[in-house]
Amino acid sequence: MSRRIGIRFTLISLFHISLFLAGLCKAQDHSPDPANSISSARQQKKSVNLANLSLEELMNIETKVSSASRQSESLAHAPAAIFVITAEDIRRGGFSSIAEALRTVPGLYVATINRHWWTVSARGFSDYVNNKMLVLIDGRSVYTPEFGGVYWDTQDFPLEDIAQIEIIRGPGGTLWGANAVNGVINILTKSPAETQGVSVTSSAGWNEGYSASVRYGGRSHDLTYRIYGKASYSEPGFLPTGGRAQDFMNLSSGGVRADWTISDKDKLTLEGQGYYGGFRNQAHGYRTPTSG
Numbered sequence: 001m002s003r004r005i006g007i008r009f010t011l012i013s014l015f016h017i018s019l020f021l022a023g024l025c026k027a028q029d030h031s032p033d034p035a036n037s038i039s040s041a042r043q044q045k046k047s048v049n050l051a052n053l054s055l056e057e058l059m060n061i062e063t064k065v066s067s068a069s070r071q072s073e074s075l076a077h078a079p080a081a082i083f084v085i086t087a088e089d090i091r092r093g094g095f096s097s098i099a100e101a102l103r104t105v106p107g108l109y110v111a112t113i114n115r116h117w118w119t120v121s122a123r124g125f126s127d128y129v130n131n132k133m134l135v136l137i138d139g140r141s142v143y144t145p146e147f148g149g150v151y152w153d154t155q156d157f158p159l160e161d162i163a164q165i166e167i168i169r170g171p172g173g174t175l176w177g178a179n180a181v182n183g184v185i186n187i188l189t190k191s192p193a194e195t196q197g198v199s200v201t202s203s204a205g206w207n208e209g210y211s212a213s214v215r216y217g218g219r220s221h222d223l224t225y226r227i228y229g230k231a232s233y234s235e236p237g238f239l240p241t242g243g244r245a246q247d248f249m250n251l252s253s254g255g256v257r258a259d260w261t262i263s264d265k266d267k268l269t270l271e272g273q274g275y276y277g278g279f280r281n282q283a284h285g286y287r288t289p290t291s292g
Contacts, residue, residue, distance in 0.1 A: 065166050066186075081107075085165040087190075095159060096208060098187065099152040107169045108183075115234045116249035116279045118152035122169045122183045134180035137187045138257075138271060143179055154275050155187075156253045158213045158228055160199060163190045192217050192224035192259050209234040209248075225258040251277030 063084055066072050083105050095101040099118040103110045109121045121130045131148030134141065135155075143150050168184040176184055196217040204210040211232035218225055234249045255273035262268060 063164075066188075081169045083107075083167045083169070085167070087160075087163055090159050090162055096203060096205075096211065097152070098155055098159070098162075098165070101159070101165065102167070102185070105167050108167060114245065114247040115237050116153045116247065120150070120152065120185070125182050131179060132181040133183050133185060134176050134178075135185045135187070136176075138189055138269070139186070140271065141179070148179060153249065153251065153279075154253070156230060156232060156251055156275065157189075157255055157273065158199070158201060158215050158230060160201065161189050161195060161215065161226070161228070163188045163194075189257065192226040192257055193219075195226050196224075222261045223258060224261075225256065227254070227256045229254040247279070249277065249279035251275060253277075 063086070064072050065082055065084060085101055085104065089104070090101055093101060093104065097118075099110060099112075099120060102108055102120055107122060109119075109124075111119050113119060119130050120135075121133055125132050129147045129149050131143070133150075135143060135150045137155070142155060166184075166186040166188065168186075170183060171181060195215065196219065199215045200213070202210070202212040209232065211230065213228060213230035215226065215228040229252075231252045232250070236244045236246055236248045239245050253273065253275035255271070257269065257271040260268040260270075
């Protein structure tokens with residue numbers, strides 16, 4: 001009798017272990033890396049000519065996001081009020097900075113204090129130094145310990161390298177921790193594999209100044225990398241009296257990103273940025289357009 005009970009207990013234990021392992025394998029198979037899933041979705045969109053698709057097929061095209069629940073999912077099923085600025089939106093918009101692109105986001109308050117100082121906030125909490133909006137670049141927080149906010153003027157890298165910008169309007173502290181009281185702005189850059197070769201861009205405009213950038217992407221076996229350098233100058237703005245505000249800024253920046261594919265499931269990413277510049281701040285009574 002005791003032997004039968006022992007055999008029955010062993011069979012039941014093996015059955016539960018097999019169910020656990022099957023569930024674990026299923027979870028592993030259905031939990032892809034968010035960056036890889038988003039990258040593959042972009043590649044799929046590039047290979048399809050949208051002009052040849054029907055209305056129903058266009059409605060079935062999904063945008064992948066990863067900021068709402070920290071895993072890749074469809075934008076339509078994301079459990080948050082999330083807005084996405086795609087690389088195509090940036091290309092068509094002709095923006096000169098990341099903060100300027102954020103002016104297109106509904107419910108986001110974006111304003112310039114002077115030629116080099118931006119304030120970006122949501123939910124009515126606008127301030128000269130906003131420390132309640134978490135800003136990430138590839139999952140890396142870029143806030144300054146000085147006041148807990150972001151120096152938007154120093155986040156100056158080629159906009160062509162941005163894959164998409166995901167904006168969550170609403171509390172995100174449960175998933176993202178400090179600084180995410182009013183929302184999260186997650187800036188996702190393209191992988192070095194998507195930015196191979198040499199790219200040279202320049203821009204200039206009236207009352208905008210000029211900028212020029214050079215980027216090179218290369219490959220060495222399982223390592224892909226990207227380096228860039230950018231220089232920009234912002235002209236002084238205008239005062240309500242019609243005169244010039246002495247608030248110009250010049251900035252030189254550079255950065256590198258390297259992705260090393262260790263195996264089919266493991267990848268190591270190294271990323272760094274640096275900048276050097278100067279500015280002048282004498283813009284009393286300076287007025288610029290705002291959005292919100």
